[in-house]
Amino acid sequence: MQDFLQLSGAINDETRVRLLNFIDKNGEVCVCDIESSFLMIQSRVSRHLKILRDSGFLTVERRGKWAYYSINSKIDEFKKLILKEINSLNMDTPILIKAC
Template structure:
């Protein structure tokens, strides 16, 4: 139950839905790229990324100063959720890549 509620809670936020859709489209991205692309406060992003990671939707790996986030391979309900998000017709910001 807890696990399911956590999964669903992570999905119940427009910002997080957009982040997931963005990473589905643009693969592995560092926080500063997301920050630039979404034009969003870093602390806000970091918080949402943590929630998505804790819920099992994202994985992260450090690369130097950067931390790269990407979609984790999932199945079952979580997979269905990502599929649904991928189909949503919502505007995503364009990718603002990091120098380096």
């Protein structure tokens, strides 16, 4: 039950849904590129990414001072269905702006 509540909490925010869509479309993305593309400050981006990571949607790899986020390749079928539904939404997703 706790896992379900954490998962539903992770996707009940428009910004997090847009972040999932953005990362799914662009593959591995540096946090600095996410900040630039979404025009968000680092602390706000990090908060959203942590929630998505804690729910199992994302993985992070640190390289030097930067963190690179990608969709977790080991997500379960339910999360895959959620990502598929998110990708089918007609939403405005920012273009990738390389900042670092």
